[in-house]
Amino acid sequence: MPDKYGVGEDAYCYPGSSVLRNKLNIRDEPTLSEAEQQLSAIAAASVEFNPPPYSLTYLQDIHRQLFSDLYEWAGELRTVGMAKQDTRFCQPQYMEAEASKIFANIAAANWFEEMSRAELIVAVSEAYSDINVVHPFREGNGRAQRILFEHLIMNAGFEISWWGIEKTEWIFANIAAYNCVMEPMEQVFEKCIGQMIQP
Structure with missing residues (x-):
């Protein structure tokens, strides 16, 4: 039975089901989704900000903090191919190399420090979209990635x-960016990125 990511039967799910195996042994998707939202929201409050360098390992650590109460594989890179509709995410064997390139580019841009707000919106939109295509985890990519980008932007x-970004808006922006149309993602970050933090 293919799940929402189109991976079909895989070791992450209960046999004959699209429900991810979890520590609470929840067997239906709505209940699991609710538990995931609540547990990750509580865990997110305790994820500490750290300055650069940022890396795939840093993102894995965020994911582990968010989802370790629910999934045995929290923080581990996925081992199955994944797609959403016409969006094919990076194959597992290439994820680390692709992520390394993306983080090297961000480091080369000095972690986007000294950028104006307008420059930051463009840079962050591209970097976010690139990491989203890597999609390193079986579930929970968006939540982990948003915390990483909070740290990067702060x-x-x-x-x-x-606040104020609708789920449909996120999805549309990610699909557009996958197809090299960056304006919707830039519009998202135009809303999300606020004023300069006063020292």
Whole structure:
């Protein structure tokens, strides 16, 4: 039975089901989704900000903190191929190399420090979209990635808030960016990135 990511039967799910194996042994998707939302929201409050360098390992650590109460594989890179509709994410064997390139580019841009707000919106939109295509985890990519980008944006000296961004808006922006149309993602970050943080 294919799940929402189209991976079909895989070791992450209960046999004959699209429900991810979990520590609470929840067997239906709505209940699991609710538990995931609540547990990750509680865990997110305790994820500490750290300055750069940022890396795939840093993102894995965020994911582990968010989801270790629910999934045995929290923080581990996925081992199955994944797609959403026409979006094919990076194959597992290439994820580390691709992520390394993306983080090397961000490091080369000095972690986006000293950028104006307008420059930051463009840079962050591209970097976010690139990491989203890597999609390193079986589930929970968006939540882990948003915390990573909170840290990146705050370190660059700007406020960041995700309030007011609809789920459909996120999905549309990610699909557009996958197809090399960056304006919707830039519009998302135009809303999310606030004023410069006063020292």
